Amino acid sequence: NGINYYQKVPFTNNAGSDIINMLYFNSNKLRYHSMSVLQTYVRDVNLYKLYYNSPQSLAEGDTAFIICIQAHLKAGSTQADAVDRDTMTLRIMRSLAKMNTPDNYLIMGDFNIYSANENAYRNLVNNTNENIRFYDPINKPGDWNNNSYFAPYHTQSTTTVSDCKSGGGLDDRFDFILVSNDIITGSKKVKYIDNSYKTIGNDGLHYNTSINASPQNNSVPAAVLNALFVNSDHLPVVLDLKVSTSSAVNENIVLSPFNNLSVRNIGSNALTFSFAAQQPVNFNLQIVNILGQPLISKELKAEKGENAYTIDVGSLSKGFYFVSLTDGFRKVTFKVVLK
Missing domain, CATH: 2.60.40.3080 (Immunoglobulin-like)
Incomplete structure (x- = not known):
């Protein structure tokens, strides 16, 4: 269809898992800088560094960096599964602590976390080092699993039928994008746009059922809703970021x-x-x-x-x-x- 500006980053599989991470990006807006592996327990967790593709900023040697950390934490509801998730995020934060560099960090992926009280989640949002601590843009901590109060934020499952996909309907908030303090405040030229965080295909009216069940889900076009239902048991999570290329704005903040x-x-x-x-x-x-x-x-x-x-x-x-x-x-x- 003529769209040829999306690119992908290199992938790794040091953990030898059958699940790996991948990041695609719009090369008109962003350029790839580098990649590293933060931890390899259960699965690789990758850190991808991108930079804003602004000809003026690049010519001046001054652009904004965006660091995307992708993680697919251990699935399962047993205590052993929770311990594995705890281990994975502890290793992520230890790797970031060694860097100890405040920046525009986003950590994202299928966390398989059932509650904000899980250690795996607390490792990310309660870290004592503010340079690397993460924040939930919608500030919705709680017990997300099977809790109708969080129906607008659930991401799994798109269906009630268990076949090759997990069933059970929308009743878990497994998928996240958490952001660093610098993105909340915009202090490093990249700022979260208020109220832009959302789960695509979740209209808040399909708790514990399929996304295409009654009542009619009008949150996205019908073709998109069908694609979400057919292709995955998870819904995508998105947010918007604003990039400032004005050094004056940055100085005003600091x-x-x-x-x-x-x-x-x-x-x-x-x-x-x-x-x-x-x-x-x-x-x-x-x-x-x-x-x-x-x-x-x-x-x-x-x-x-x-x-x-x-x-x-x-x-x-x-x-x-x-x-x-x-x-x-x-x-x-x-x-x-x-x-």
């Missing part, structure tokens, strides 16, 4: 007019922070969730010297939040965890 910034939260009801201002300044404080949705916004004033503030956050649920301070020209963003 420069801070607030010296010696100190932050802490008191229980789950109050957030305190302090900083030293070089001169009087009016600034805006904004607290957003992991989806980038603003929840609290306040106009504040700082005097020259030390300034301290206490913000009531009792209306917010437990979890991760990002707090931004800006004077209209420069901006600093930091993360807080309300427990």
